[in-house]
Structure formats: C-alpha cells, structure tokens
Amino acid sequence: MLFVSQAHTQAANPPVIFEALAGNKGFASQMMVNKAFEGSGKFGFFSVANISSRWSENNSKDAMIQANLTFEIIKNLRVLGGSHYTPTTGLRPTAGFIYSVSFNDFLFTINPRFIGFSKSSIAEGFAMMEYKPEIKENWRGYSRIQGLYSQTIQNGEHARSYLMLRLGITYKSITFGAGANFDRYGPFKESKQNYGIFASARLFN
Numbered sequence: 001m002l003f004v005s006q007a008h009t010q011a012a013n014p015p016v017i018f019e020a021l022a023g024n025k026g027f028a029s030q031m032m033v034n035k036a037f038e039g040s041g042k043f044g045f046f047s048v049a050n051i052s053s054r055w056s057e058n059n060s061k062d063a064m065i066q067a068n069l070t071f072e073i074i075k076n077l078r079v080l081g082g083s084h085y086t087p088t089t090g091l092r093p094t095a096g097f098i099y100s101v102s103f104n105d106f107l108f109t110i111n112p113r114f115i116g117f118s119k120s121s122i123a124e125g126f127a128m129m130e131y132k133p134e135i136k137e138n139w140r141g142y143s144r145i146q147g148l149y150s151q152t153i154q155n156g157e158h159a160r161s162y163l164m165l166r167l168g169i170t171y172k173s174i175t176f177g178a179g180a181n182f183d184r185y186g187p188f189k190e191s192k193q194n195y196g197i198f199a200s201a202r203l204f205n
Contacts, residue, residue: 006125009197011184013018013124014034014058014189014205015173015202015204016031016032016035016036016202016204017029017032017034017200017201017202017203018030018200018201018203019031019175019198019199019200019202020198020200021179021181021197021198022195022196022197022198023179023180023181023194023198024194024195024196024197025054025055025193025194025195026050026052026053026057026192026194027052027053027054027055027087027194028050028052028181029049029050029051029052029098030048030050030051031047031048031177031195032035032047032048032049033045033046033047033048036047038084039056040077041070041072042071042072042114043071043072044069044070044071044072044078045065045067045069045070046066046067046068046069046070046080046082046098047065047066047068047121048064048065048066049064049065050063050065051063051065051187052181052183052194055075061087062087062183063084063085063086063087064084064085064160065084065085066082066083066084066085067082067083067180068080068081068082068083068094069081069082071086073106075095075125076099076100076101077097077099077200078097078098078099079095079096079097080094080095080097080098080113081093081095081158082094082095082185083115084115086160087195089115089116089120089122092115092116093115093116093117094107094114094115094116095112095113095114095189096112096113096114097109097111097113097178098110098111098113099111105131105132105133105134106129106130106131107128107131107132108127108128108129109126109127109128109129109131110126110127110128111126111127112124112125112126113126113169114153115150115202117153119150120142120153120154121152121153121154122150122153122159122194123150123151123152123153124148124149124150124160125149125150126146126147126148127146128144128146128147129144129145129146130142130143130144132141132170137168138171138172139171140168140169140170141168141169141170142166142167142168142170142175142177143166143168144164144165145163145164145165145167146162146164146165146166147161147162147164147165148161148162149161157182157187157191158185158186158187159187160184160185160186161183161184162181162182162183162184162191163181163182164179164180164182165179166178166179166182166198167179167196173201173202173203174199174200174201174202175197175198175199175200175201176197176198176200177196177197177198178196178197178198179196179197179198180193180194180195180196181184181194181197
C-alpha cells in the first residue's frame with residue numbers, strides 16, 4: 001500500500017497517483033487518493049487500491065482496497081477510519097493513524113492500524129521512504145522502499161506482507177524506472193516475486 005504523494009514535498013494537497021508495474025511474473029497496479037476536503041484544514045479522504053495478477057491468470061485474485069476519512073490531530077499526524085477489502089477477508093472496518101514527515105528530498109511515512117474488530121482481527125503496519133533529489137529543471141531522481149506486514153491478533157500468525165522497491169526518474173508529473181515486488185501470503189508465507197519496469201502519473205494536481 002502507498003500513503004503519500006510523489007509530488008514535491010511542499011505540495012499542500014497531493015495529487016491522485018496511479019502506478020503500474022509490468023514484470024516477469026505479472027502486472028501490478030496501485031492508485032492512491034490522499035486529499036484534504038475543500039475548505040477544511042483538518043478533514044480529508046484517503047484511499048489506496050492495489051491489484052496484481054500473474055500473466056497466466058484471467059482474473060486477479062490479489063487485491064487490497066481501502067477507503068478512509070482522516071482527521072489531523074497535530075501537524076503530520078492523522079487518525080483514520082474506514083473500510084478495507086481483500087478477496088480473502090471481505091469488507092471489514094479499519095482504524096489507525098498515519099504519520100508523515102518530509103525533510104529536504106526525503107519523505108517518510110508510517111501507518112499502523114487494525115482491520116476488523118473481532119476474534120479474526122488483523123494488526124497491520126506499513127512504512128515507506130521516498131528520496132526525490134532534484135537533477136535539473138523538471139527532472140528529479142526517484143527511489144522508494146515500501147513495506148507492509150500484517151498478522152492475526154488472536155494467534156499471531158502471518159497474514160500478508162510485501163516489500164516494494166522502485167528506482168527511476170521523474171519528469172514533471174511522470175515517473176518511470178525499474179521496480180520489484182516481493183509478496184508473502186498466509187501463515188505459511190507463500191511467496192511471489194515480480195521484477196520489471198514501472199511508470200506512474202500524478203493526476204488532478
């Protein structure tokens with residue numbers, strides 16, 4: 001999952017970002033909406049949709065979709081609440097917080113949260129760091145490390161985890177380069193790796 005924008009760190013209201021990775025094993029996409037409500041300095045909407053599939057699949061079996069309302073408690077720290085969906089767990093409520101801070105050309109975000117409020121609840125942690133050094137006018141380097149780990153609260157079993165790596169360049173609102181996804185599923189940590197090229201676009205700045 002991606003929680004912050006690839007826009008310049010001083011952007012007051014980040015754009016919608018769509019990213020696609022075409023790799024040796026399959027296709028993966030991610031779309032993020034991270035917007036403040038117009039006229040409100042505290043409330044916002046945050047949504048992330050991740051979908052991936054193998055080239056041999058006719059229908060994707062791997063998806064995570066979340067939609068949340070957010071409220072800024074203090075600078076850089078927001079609480080969130082909303083819904084979370086996967087084909088395995090179905091539609092469930094979720095709550096947590098997001099802390100995001102930028103300095104120079106770095107951007108760091110963490111997002112711990114709970115999914116579901118029952119015996120089958122899941123505790124999940126997300127972290128991401130982006131580095132976007134300026135090269136020259138309209139051009140920036142781009143690198144990202146993004147990871148997620150979730151486990152069941154009742155017995156502590158692994159539920160889902162991933163590591164995403166990106167390295168490329170940005171020209172205006174388009175970013176492209178090389179990418180790798182490492183995914184693990186379920187208590188036995190069944191794994192899937194996907195290496196390829198990615199491209200992303202910032203929309204509705």
